[in-house]
Amino acid sequence: MKLPNLEEARKRNKIDYKTIDFKIDEKLKNKFNGKKFFIKTYGCQMNEHDSENIEALLTSIGFKKVSKYTDADLVLLNTCSIRENAHNKAFGMLGRLKHLKMDKKDLIIGLCGCMAQEASVIDEIMKDYKFVNFVFGTHNLYQLPEIIDEAIRTNKQQIEVFSREGDLVEGLPVIRTNNYKAYVNIIYGCDKFCTYCIVPYTRGSERSRRREDILKEIDELIKDGYKEVTLLGQNVNAYGKDLYEDYHMGELLEDIAKKDIPRIRFMTSHPWDFTDKMIEVIGKYPNIMPSVHLPVQSGSDRILKLMGRRYTKESYLELFNKIKKTVKGVTISTDIIVGFPGETEEDFLETLDLVNTCKYDNAFTFIFSARKGTPADKLKDNTTLKEKEDRLQRLNEVVNNYFLENNKKLEGKTLPVLVEGVSSKKNMYYGYSDTNKLINFTSKDKVSVGDIVNVKINSAKTWSLDGEKVK
Ligand code: 5AD
Ligand code: SF4
Numbered sequence: 001m002k003l004p005n006l007e008e009a010r011k012r013n014k015i016d017y018k019t020i021d022f023k024i025d026e027k028l029k030n031k032f033n034g035k036k037f038f039i040k041t042y043g044c045q046m047n048e049h050d051s052e053n054i055e056a057l058l059t060s061i062g063f064k065k066v067s068k069y070t071d072a073d074l075v076l077l078n079t080c081s082i083r084e085n086a087h088n089k090a091f092g093m094l095g096r097l098k099h100l101k102m103d104k105k106d107l108i109i110g111l112c113g114c115m116a117q118e119a120s121v122i123d124e125i126m127k128d129y130k131f132v133n134f135v136f137g138t139h140n141l142y143q144l145p146e147i148i149d150e151a152i153r154t155n156k157q158q159i160e161v162f163s164r165e166g167d168l169v170e171g172l173p174v175i176r177t178n179n180y181k182a183y184v185n186i187i188y189g190c191d192k193f194c195t196y197c198i199v200p201y202t203r204g205s206e207r208s209r210r211r212e213d214i215l216k217e218i219d220e221l222i223k224d225g226y227k228e229v230t231l232l233g234q235n236v237n238a239y240g241k242d243l244y245e246d247y248h249m250g251e252l253l254e255d256i257a258k259k260d261i262p263r264i265r266f267m268t269s270h271p272w273d274f275t276d277k278m279i280e281v282i283g284k285y286p287n288i289m290p291s292v293h294l295p296v297q298s299g300s301d302r303i304l305k306l307m308g309r310r311y312t313k314e315s316y317l318e319l320f321n322k323i324k325k326t327v328k329g330v331t332i333s334t335d336i337i338v339g340f341p342g343e344t345e346e347d348f349l350e351t352l353d354l355v356n357t358c359k360y361d362n363a364f365t366f367i368f369s370a371r372k373g374t375p376a377d378k379l380k381d382n383t384t385l386k387e388k389e390d391r392l393q394r395l396n397e398v399v400n401n402y403f404l405e406n407n408k409k410l411e412g413k414t415l416p417v418l419v420e421g422v423s424s425k426k427n428m429y430y431g432y433s434d435t436n437k438l439i440n441f442t443s444k445d446k447v448s449v450g451d452i453v454n455v456k457i458n459s460a461k462t463w464s465l466d467g468e469k470v471k
Contacts, residue, residue: 017207022171024060028145032062032152038072039065042090043080045232045267046203047113049183050141051078054112056173057144070100074108074148079115081198083369090115094129101131108151110134112141114202116161120372130157137161138203142169165189165204170213180227180418180450186214186252187233192270194297195308195375196340196368199234206235208243211252218256227418227450228263229256236266237273250277257285262452263418263434264288268295271319272310283326290327291361291436294320295335299354300347303340306379313354320358331406331435333362338395339388340368341379348391355398361406361435363399367392400462407437407460414470415439417455419447429469443469 037058041051054076055065069075075097080086090111101107109132115121116137125132134151136144139162151158168188176182189204190197218229231252233239240248249266256264264287271294282288298304301312311319323330336351355363367388370377415433423430428440429447433455441455447469455467 017165017167017205019168019170019210019213022142022169022173024057024173025145028061028149030060030062031149035063035073036066036071037063037074037076038067038069039076039078040069040093041078041113042086043078043082043114045183045230046185046234047078047080048177049185049232050113050138052174052176052183053141053172054078054144056175057142058148059175060173061145061148069097073106074110075100076110076112079111079113081114081118081121081202081371083366083371085369087115087121094132098129098131108133108148110136110148110151112136112138112144114138114198117202118198118372122159122161126157126159132157134158135161139165142172165207168207168209170209178420179225180420182221182226182229183232184214184217184221184229185209185233186231186236186266187239190234191238192235192272192310193308195306195379196337196371198371198374201373203234206238206242208238208240210243211240211247211255214252215255215259218259218261222259222261225450226261227452228265229261231256231264231266233266233268235268235270235273237269237275237278241273248275248277249273250275250281253278253288254281254285257281257288262287265291265436267293269293270295271316274319274323276322279323279326282323282330283328289434289436290330291333291434292323292327292330293333293335294323296354296358297335297337298340298343298347299351300343301350303343303347303350306342307337307340307376313350317354317357329435331361331437332358333364333436334358334360335364335366336395336399337366337368338391339383341376341381341383343368343383343391348395352395352398355395355402359402359406360399361437362403365392365395365399404460404462407462407465410437410457410465411460412457414454414456415465415467416452417441419449419451419453421449428466433465438464439467440464441467441469445469 041047066072079090097109116135134147136147140160147160187208189206190200191206193200237249299313417431417439419431423440430440453469456470457465457467459466
């Protein structure tokens with residue numbers, strides 16, 4: 001078996017892939033009736049959605065889900081590689097599972113997701129974590145029934161990890177966690193190779209799903225009463241470029257917007273591929289939610305260049321302003337990394353300056369984490385962790401102030417909210433506004449999960465808003 005090789009991945013050319021239809025092996029259907037599984041998911045929405053497929057695959061071969069890992073016959077960790085702490089969490093959990101397995105010899109332990117695509121992790125599992133029964137990569141998800149069967153039958157450690165992405169698989173079963181909001185993959189992988197990022201290696205080349213497969217999935221979701229779809233991809237804006245001459249993200253968004261689905265979201269968008277057509281379509285259709293995640297990573301041109309981001313502070317701001325101008329009431333959120341190798345105080349101040357210009361509605365902020373095999377891992381880094389932590393804290397203070405300032409402007413306004421449930425605060429419902437704000441609200445009459453209701457905002461907090469349902 002060939003293990004994933006990061007050097008080779010970087011040299012890859014456009015790949016040739018085909019779409020294949022998934023079929024469950026009839027012999028394995030319900031084979032494991034009575035067995036119980038527990039799945040722990042780390043990381044992003046992609047992983048969450050993969051876990052929805054994994055859950056359905058396990059159910060089809062007879063497993064039942066349990067909510068405590070100590071009750072399970074099979075424990076599966078769907079892992080994330082994006083930063084070191086994600087790694088550490090998964091290895092910490094493996095430590096706990098090792099102890100559990102001492103008392104429970106038949107326990108089956110599996111590891112999948114992005115960490116499974118890293119050769120160094122596989123080496124470590126084979127050497128020091130022999131109690132792990134099987135490992136499968138992000139490209140091997142559909143083989144799970146066979147892998148489990150083999151691992152149980154042979155009692156040998158199974159490692160099934162394609163070093164390169166394979167074909168795109170349609171028709172995988174899915175058990176969705178939410179009955180009203182659904183994730184829909186539109187593109188897999190990433191070809192951007194930002195120098196700090198492990199994703200292009202763990203998730204492979206950009207591969208778009210065929211438009212007819214996406215539209216069919218959305219039709220089915222509408223039939224099942226779904227109110228919101230989130231189109232998923234590491235970079236959704238690259239949609240279609242590998243498949244079609246003239247059918248890209250703007251066209252796909254427009255086709256979906258013409259359908260009878262109340263809410264459409266999409267994530268994540270690299271600023272590089274954000275076309276005018278997309279902006280126009282987002283502005284035009286009321287069922288495309290006015291909320292855009294536009295990761296900037298840094299406000300310093302020097303650092304952006306070292307990150308390989310392909311834009312400058314100026315061109316980012318140009319795009320930012322165009323979106324703000326065209327899409328009425330849009331909220332924009334972002335991701336920011338501090339402490340990239342070589343980032344100086346001046347570079348950091350450029351980032352603060354950009355944040356002061358953009359006044360984001362939400363921001364996910366991180367300290368740079370060196371990922372083995374990525375170009376940034378080899379860059380010289382003289383900044384101490386203490387300085388980086390200090391920058392993160394200063395940045396967080398600034399972004400948090402803007403969250404509150406923006407939310408305060410919503411006091412007295414009425415927002416449409418998709419109800420998700422009853423909040424821990426007594427007698428309050430919660431849900432998200434069109435602009436992706438978390439809203440807690442009271443209601444004199446009964447509301448149901450899945451309703452879209454109007455909520456008048458009474459008071460704003462940094463991360464949420466309180467209000468009451470109005471007509
Ligand atoms: N270190 C810190 N943050 C990272 N991200 C991606 N890779 C790294 C890394 N090596 C952040 C980026 C990205 C988000 C999903 O995670 O901000 O947009
Ligand atoms: Fe990573 Fe996103 Fe850059 Fe792709 S575009 S390499 S997923 S940060």
